[in-house]
Amino acid sequence: MADRMTILAPEGMLGYGIPARSMEEGLKRQPDVLAVDAGSTDPGPYYLGAGVPFTNRRAFTRDLATILEAASARRIPVLVGSAGGGGGRPHLEYTVEVYREICRERGYRFRTAIIGAEVDKAWLKRQVARGRVAPLDVGAGLTEAEVDRSARIVAQMGVEPFLRALELGAEVVIAGRACDAAVMAAPAMRAGFDRALAYHMGKILECGGAAAYPRHGSDSLLGVIEREAFVVEPPNPDKICSVASVAAHSLYERSDPYRLALPGGAVDLRHSRFEQCSPRAVRVSGTRWEPAAAYTLKLEGAARVGFRTLALAGIRDPLLIAELDAYLDNVRTRVADTYPPDGYRLLFHVYGRDGVMGALEPRREIRSHEVGLVIEVVADDPDASAAILALARSVALHVTYPGRKAIAGNLAFPFSPSDLKAGDAYEFNVHHLVTVDDPLELFPVEMLED
Amino acid sequence: MTRTIGEIAKFVTSKNAGPFLLTLDIVFPDEASYRRFKDLRALDRATVARLYGIDEAEVLKIIEFDPAYAMKVTLRRPWGSGAVGETDVYGAQQHVPLMEHPVPWPEA
Numbered sequence: 401m402a403d404r405m406t407i408l409a410p411e412g413m414l415g416y417g418i419p420a421r422s423m424e425e426g427l428k429r430q431p432d433v434l435a436v437d438a439g440s441t442d443p444g445p446y447y448l449g450a451g452v453p454f455t456n457r458r459a460f461t462r463d464l465a466t467i468l469e470a471a472s473a474r475r476i477p478v479l480v481g482s483a484g485g486g487g488g489r490p491h492l493e494y495t496v497e498v499y500r501e502i503c504r505e506r507g508y509r510f511r512t513a514i515i516g517a518e519v520d521k522a523w524l525k526r527q528v529a530r531g532r533v534a535p536l537d538v539g540a541g542l543t544e545a546e547v548d549r550s551a552r553i554v555a556q557m558g559v560e561p562f563l564r565a566l567e568l569g570a571e572v573v574i575a576g577r578a579c580d581a582a583v584m585a586a587p588a589m590r591a592g593f594d595r596a597l598a599y600h601m602g603k604i605l606e607c608g609g610a611a612a613y614p615r616h617g618s619d620s621l622l623g624v625i626e627r628e629a630f631v632v633e634p635p636n637p638d639k640i641c642s643v644a645s646v647a648a649h650s651l652y653e654r655s656d657p658y659r660l661a662l663p664g665g666a667v668d669l670r671h672s673r674f675e676q677c678s679p680r681a682v683r684v685s686g687t688r689w690e691p692a693a694a695y696t697l698k699l700e701g702a703a704r705v706g707f708r709t710l711a712l713a714g715i716r717d718p719l720l721i722a723e724l725d726a727y728l729d730n731v732r733t734r735v736a737d738t739y740p741p742d743g744y745r746l747l748f749h750v751y752g753r754d755g756v757m758g759a760l761e762p763r764r765e766i767r768s769h770e771v772g773l774v775i776e777v778v779a780d781d782p783d784a785s786a787a788i789l790a791l792a793r794s795v796a797l798h799v800t801y802p803g804r805k806a807i808a809g810n811l812a813f814p815f816s817p818s819d820l821k822a823g824d825a826y827e828f829n830v831h832h833l834v835t836v837d838d839p840l841e842l843f844p845v846e847m848l849e850d
Numbered sequence: 851m852t853r854t855i856g857e858i859a860k861f862v863t864s865k866n867a868g869p870f871l872l873t874l875d876i877v878f879p880d881e882a883s884y885r886r887f888k889d890l891r892a893l894d895r896a897t898v899a900r901l902y903g904i905d906e907a908e909v910l911k912i913i914e915f916d917p918a919y920a921m922k923v924t925l926r927r928p929w930g931s932g933a934v935g936e937t938d939v940y941g942a943q944q945h946v947p948l949m950e951h952p953v954p955w956p957e958a
Contacts, residue, residue, distance in 0.1 A: 760944060831868065
């Protein structure tokens with residue numbers, strides 16, 4: 401086996417932008433692999449549930465083309481994880497469509513593997529019945545009814561499906577939902593490097609330049625793995641990796657910086673050493689693998705909860721701001737006179753009071769001379785949602801309150817039309833672990849026909 | 851003499867850790883301030899619960915992370931990110947009560 405392998409993560413999220421200079425400098429380091437994460441649950445449940453990407457198509461196309469151009473010129477493999485954001489079937493199809501478009505236009509030819517990650521509901525209900533599903537960060541266990549209520553469920557694959565694709569000779573691997581770290585760990589493990597180090601390096605690389613300071617904008621990161629350690633370094637000459645920047649990245653978006661739970665085990669950072677090995681690079685060693693008794697996969701699912709309609713308005717009148725709670729209660733009551741309060745949700749987001757923190761907000765008093773009001777209705781169908789919002793907006797505009805002087809209207813609307821269709825609303829309803837016997841069971845690896 | 855955590859720390863941030871958890875990170879500028887803060891024992895579950903007006907049971911973990919001179923507090927989200935009633939899908943603006951919390955910090 402080789403003594404070292406260099407992996408370039410051109411960016412932390414496919415479609416967020418690859419700085420040209422970082423890519424150029426990164427390629428000068430002769431990477432053996434290009435690997436990029438394309439997914440997240442961060443933007444919320446809509447994208448998974450509705451089956452649409454959360455990045456812009458033009459930006460996504462440009463970034464993927466940049467990566468494929470480098471891969472084609474250098475004949476190095478490309479791995480893409482969590483394709484299309486959510487990593488479900490439509491997300492994968494979207495990514496393959498963009499990929500084929502680029503290859504066709506530019507005449508690229510790669511042996512290509514596609515890996516699905518959408519979970520079959522009938523299969524999952526059998527696992528629920530067998531007691532193979534456990535909750536993760538949520539109180540409730542999964543039920544068959546909850547599986548049925550989901551619009552879409554995906555599972556995060558580990559390295560094994562990627563390894564299978566590479567064994568089949570894939571030069572480009574486009575995978576559905578995957579553990580972020582697996583995308584970069586897989587080629588390193590295939591080359592014989594240590595699993596714990598490979599996953600730990602992958603976990604840092606998957607966010608691209610986020611582990612380097614100064615931390616702004618989408619950027620690239622290089623990882624060089626050796627037998628006993630790995631080194632991370634930003635190709636962007638204006639950035640550095642410091643012990644602080646790399647160690648702090650272990651905190652990012654995780655509940656426990658010492659332990660990273662993965663399919664089949666966990667990466668244990670309690671004995672990891674972070675050393676500044678050059679002014680711009682950090683060497684990491686000592687990370688250990690803690691095998692788990694069972695091989696578990698993280699499930700993510702989203703369910704449609706209704707159709708959302710919004711109106712945005714501002715309030716400037718101090719007499720109304722002083723009466724705001726009673727006023728909003730009054731609007732709610734009057735809407736309920738026409739639409740009994742079941743089968744829909746009417747919400748008021750009050751910016752200037754608790755619009756950002758809601759129930760967690762410790763300061764309840766309004767100290768601003770104006771407040772922003774978002775009136776939100778979620779009802780089962782678009783017509784009901786629009787009708788209830790129209791009434792709430794109209795009542796809010798005209799209803800009186802004690803001491804009112806501005807009798808022509810209570811709200812300032814910035815837009816005409818005032819009522820906006822926000823589309824289907826979803827919620828995350830599955831966040832569980834399922835035990836499987838075979839790491840490949842849920843993830844079909846197929847070679848793409850030309 | 852008191853200082854707020856935001857005045858002492860280099861970074862104070864919040865972010866989702868998956869759709870059902872909210873994690874708050876305090877990163878100190880150097881080992882000395884980190885050790886000094888740790889020795890204060892100023893952050894326990896009861897304090898964090900009070901700052902956010904939640905039950906102590908919702909404060910899941912408070913972890914000291916020496917390699918980054920950092921402390922991490924993880925809360926259960928009131929609901930999954932983006933559910934109806936959400937105010938902050940990414941959880942990125944929930945750090946202020948922690949940032950503005952004063953702790954005893956006499957001038958050295």
